[in-house]
Amino acid sequence: MTTILRFAPSPTGRLHIGNLRTALFNWLFAARQGGQFVLRFDDTDRERSTREFADGIAADLAWIGIAPHRTIRQSERIALYDAAAETLKAVGLLYPCYETPDELDRKRKRLAARGLPPVYGREALKLSEDERAALEAEGRKPHWRFLLPNFDADPFTPKRTELSFDDLIRGPTTIDLASLSDPVLIREDGSYLYTLPSVVDDAQTGVTHVIRGDDHVTNTAVQAAIFAALGAAMPRFGHHNLLTTVGGEGLSKRSGALSLQSLREEGIEPMAAASLAVLVGMAGSIEPMADLGALGERLDFAVVSNSASKFDPAELGRLNREIVHGLSYNAAADRLAAMGIAGEEAEDFWLAVRANCDKVPDAGGWADVVFGEIAVPAPEDDAEAAFRAAALRLLPDGEIGPGTFKAWTSAIKAETGAKGKALFLPLRRAITGLDHGPELGPLLPLIGRERLVKRLAAD
Structure with a gap:
């Protein structure tokens, strides 16, 4: 089967x-x-x-x-439900009720005041045909309840009736049908x-x-x-x-909290969302799965927690970063192209910046740094101004390539004595306008000589 x-x-x-x-x-x-x-x-x-x-x-x-x-x-299968409803009505298991919501609420409150569970008393079963007709003549329309099998001969004398099933996740589970109200299956409007x-x-x-x-x-x-x-x-x-949310609140479709649409629009990777949705509340580490097949191998109902699990957006961010940092160019190419990042330099650019992207859309900001016109901050003091002048003068001639950065920084170090942070931070500020970012070596060929010279020479 x-x-x-x-x-x-x-x-x-x-x-x-x-x-x-x-x-x-x-x-x-x-x-x-x-x-x-x-x-x-x-x-x-x-x-x-x-x-x-x-x-x-x-x-x-x-x-x-x-x-x-x-x-x-x-909505396209109403005839099937109508047929099932008629079957239940024919055997007396679906019966009409005429109480208004306000009347039902008052009944529940009276039961609560007496310390009794708010279980519907099946009063509608006591109505005669004439009483039903009179209620309908008043304009009342019935809702329909299913008569639970929690009694012997008298439906007004329910008894403990255990319904047991082997839950795929929770194991053996038993519910007492006498603790439940007959459920409403059809509303007053027939829906x-x-x-x-x-x-x-x-x-x-x-x-x-x-x-x-x-x-x-x-x-x-x-x-x-x-x-x-x-x-x-x-x-x-x-x-x-x-x-639940980190604060313990339930999630709701209508509130839009953590909706998949919003996550997608924020640049979250689908496998980050999928991995956390499945693995949170399960034994074992929460890590990004490569695909749904790998995630399916981790699914184990035996280790799903019985208590609610909190969904932490920070954890989603961590998973997303891990995925993005290992994302191939081919996997990101369409999204990069949509941001205008395409052509022969696009792959080298992505491989250079992905480790500094929390999400693929973050590459757009680095594209501005690499290919755009940026405002380079002025030197903080005379020493930094002198450092920039030396860096500009020592920039190797010829095409900027993969080996340029190492040769360049070696020359700067030899002349100025700067090393470590004292070497790389002022150089980064002069080249990118920032004090953090991707490794500079792979960026230099993308920035190119013209932009490098212009930025180094900026006052």
């Missing part, structure tokens, strides 16, 4: 790094099993779901290297919450495994009951720990 996993985002915002963790756990597991990965847009929320967000999510996944084998949209469509789609598309955040553990127990009610096989579920 083919292993099939799915990632099911709601297109109500851009993906953040926490969403990426879930997507990659599913993608990497499917790849390791030689299986398939389904991208499913849970877009039944008519007000907040947009095609623009869906397209953005697809672009974010493509940036990481995730290519779905199949893409489906729940579906995600619960029933998710079960129907998992069954219809042959999903074998579902990996998602551990905030869905109780939802899995509810969905297990719905799978059983529909006579469908339940996938193997796994629940991973969630990511």
Whole structure:
């Protein structure tokens, strides 16, 4: 049997790094099993779901290297959910309720005041046909709840009903269905919450495994009951720990916090984001993986922490620097060309400056230093002015090449006696206008004689 996993985002915002963790756990597991990965847009929320967000999510996944084998949209599958709802209604497992949100809130508060759990009391099951008709005549429209199998004969006398499953990540897991309210599956306006469509789609598309955040553990127990009610096989579920900000706040698509779009626009490398999204909260070192295949080899559900893990942007910066410092010219060429860095000198330039770039776009600043007109700071004192004059006079004749810098600095050292920092810092200031940066030797041929002379001669 083919292993099939799915990632099911709601297109109500851009993906953040926490969403990426879930997507990659599913993608990497499917790849390791030689299986398939389904991208499913849970877009039944008519007000907040947009095609623009869906397209953005697809672009974010493509940036990481995730290519779905199949893409489906729940908004195009409503007939399947309607059929499932009718099946549940026919056997009395989906029943109409007429309480308003305000009435439900008051009920929960009364239960809390009595020290009782805020579990729905199934009062709507007591309504007669005439009472339902009267409520609808008032203009009330029902929402529909699924009757959980947590009782023997009397639904108003629930009993402890343990639903157990072997979680792919957490191991044996048990939920008491009596501790849960009957879930609302259909809103007053007839639209579906995600619960029933998710079960129907998992069954219809042959999903074998579902990996998602551990905030869905109780939802899995509810969905297990719905799978059983529909006579469908339940996938193997796994629940991973969630990511938070360094301050402990949850991540949100709508807030845009750490969105993949923003990371991409900032120049973050996709494998830096992917590596941290997967490896944070796992045993072992966090290091940049070369590609998704290598990252998949590191994925081990047995060593995923049970507690939330904090996503530190500083750690992402470290991983990104490591990747950029080893990035080949071919891997960076298109992005460099987009910044106007192209031609026969482009590769030498990149190899000279990449170790001083946190991100590929940083090369643009070094291109200005190397190829542009820069403001060289005035000498700090007469000694530095004399040093520059000597450096200009001792600049070797002929073409500036790979060996020029060594010969030049040897001549300056011999005449002035300067060495170490006293030699290289004033020379760097005169050549680049900065007191830090890439090694000067590889830069000299790129800067060229004309610019060198002009900068050394500047007052």
